[in-house]
Amino acid sequence: MKLSRNFCLLFIGSILCCAQLIAQDTFTVGTATAGPGQKATGFLEVSAGADPATSIPVVVFHGAKPGPVLALVSGAHGTEYASIIALEKVIQTLDPAQLSGTVIILPLVNIASFEQKVPHVNPVDGKSMNRFYPGKPDGTQTERVSYAITKQVVERCDYLVDYHGGDLDENLRPYAYWPKAGNSKQDATTHDMVLAFGLDHIIVWSDRPKDPNASRYLDNTANTRGKPAIAVEAGYSGTVQPEDVAALSSGTFSLMRYLKMLPGTPTMVEHPVWLSKVDTVTSDRSGIFYPVVQRGTYIEAGMKIGYVTDYFGKVIFEAHAPTAGVVLYICGVPSMKQGDTVANIGEITTTP
Numbered sequence: 434m435k436l437s438r439n440f441c442l443l444f445i446g447s448i449l450c451c452a453q454l455i456a457q458d459t460f461t462v463g464t465a466t467a468g469p470g471q472k473a474t475g476f477l478e479v480s481a482g483a484d485p486a487t488s489i490p491v492v493v494f495h496g497a498k499p500g501p502v503l504a505l506v507s508g509a510h511g512t513e514y515a516s517i518i519a520l521e522k523v524i525q526t527l528d529p530a531q532l533s534g535t536v537i538i539l540p541l542v543n544i545a546s547f548e549q550k551v552p553h554v555n556p557v558d559g560k561s562m563n564r565f566y567p568g569k570p571d572g573t574q575t576e577r578v579s580y581a582i583t584k585q586v587v588e589r590c591d592y593l594v595d596y597h598g599g600d601l602d603e604n605l606r607p608y609a610y611w612p613k614a615g616n617s618k619q620d621a622t623t624h625d626m627v628l629a630f631g632l633d634h635i636i637v638w639s640d641r642p643k644d645p646n647a648s649r650y651l652d653n654t655a656n657t658r659g660k661p662a663i664a665v666e667a668g669y670s671g672t673v674q675p676e677d678v679a680a681l682s683s684g685t686f687s688l689m690r691y692l693k694m695l696p697g698t699p700t701m702v703e704h705p706v707w708l709s710k711v712d713t714v715t716s717d718r719s720g721i722f723y724p725v726v727q728r729g730t731y732i733e734a735g736m737k738i739g740y741v742t743d744y745f746g747k748v749i750f751e752a753h754a755p756t757a758g759v760v761l762y763i764c765g766v767p768s769m770k771q772g773d774t775v776a777n778i779g780e781i782t783t784t785p
């Protein structure tokens with residue numbers, strides 16, 4: 434009798450244990466609803482205001498087992514192609530049956546930029562789609578989209594990654610951002626997330642807005658709401674290089690292993706190059722730009738990094754590095770307008 438009662442308790446215990454290992458409910462973002470072990474596609478519908486409506490594609494992978502919610506967002510700048518194609522690759526290869534938790538993917542936020550091949554901004558309202566978070570329900574299209582993503586993606590997730598790269602005019606080497614917010618627990622998590630992602634040049638970004646109502650950037654919108662988030666960049670000048678796509682997609686899977694959403698061990702960066710500050714070099718003159726260094730070049734303070742001529746070939750401006758560091762990106766096209774960016778130089782530190 435005693436034996437059989439114990440057996441009974443053991444049996445009930447096993448059922449409860451199994452129930453905890455199986456995700457029960459469906460998960461919905463926009464028009465995409467996935468049950469446990471399923472993948473679903475749909476759209477975040479953003480209605481018209483002063484300017485037209487838009488539909489942002491969304492994919493929900495709802496794991497067979499419970500776990501955290503990870504949001505992956507690319508294409509705020511619709512011509513940073515490698516980052517968009519990397520998430521397309523993740524969409525094609527991630528298996529919800531293997532997943533613990535839920536992955537929300539927005540592979541292309543700025544559809545008008547992508548379709549019209551317009552860099553930097555949303556051509557509908559002329560605004561960068563990574564500068565107006567947390568957004569406004571009654572603003573222009575960029576602000577309404579940002580508001581929808583804040584409410585329907587950021588507030589629903591536990592972790593977030595924002596994907597970027599060199600835009601049409603940016604010759605960029607891959608790097609990531611570690612947003613150091615001054616909150617030691619969250620900073621430790623984002624520190625490990627960025628190492629698990631695998632890009633070995635990492636900008637320590639400690640002067641980001643702290644106010645969740647003026648968070649400005651997508652990853653900062655998540656971080657100011659207590660959800661650890663990082664930003665990553667790879668790809669350049671309109672190209673879709675296999676190594677850039679592979680760096681971003683394999684980094685995503687490594688991060689999922691770090692978060693215990695996929696089986697296996699993450700590949701952590703062992704010897705990162707920490708960058709304490711980014712210096713932007715701009716052009717004093719309009720004309721034709723000629724770079725003299727490549728993306729990724731290590732330079733000394735004062736080195737010439739490029740020059741500008743007038744339309745008759747006469748040199749009218751020379752750009753020099755203000756400090757020693759690494760060329761994160763340099764202008765990748767001859768078009769140069771006074772005040773535009775010539776290059777971004779990352780200053781190396783050993784004490785991040």
Ligand SMILES: [Zn+2]
Pocket residue numbers: 509510513563596597598
């Ligand atoms: Zn971008």
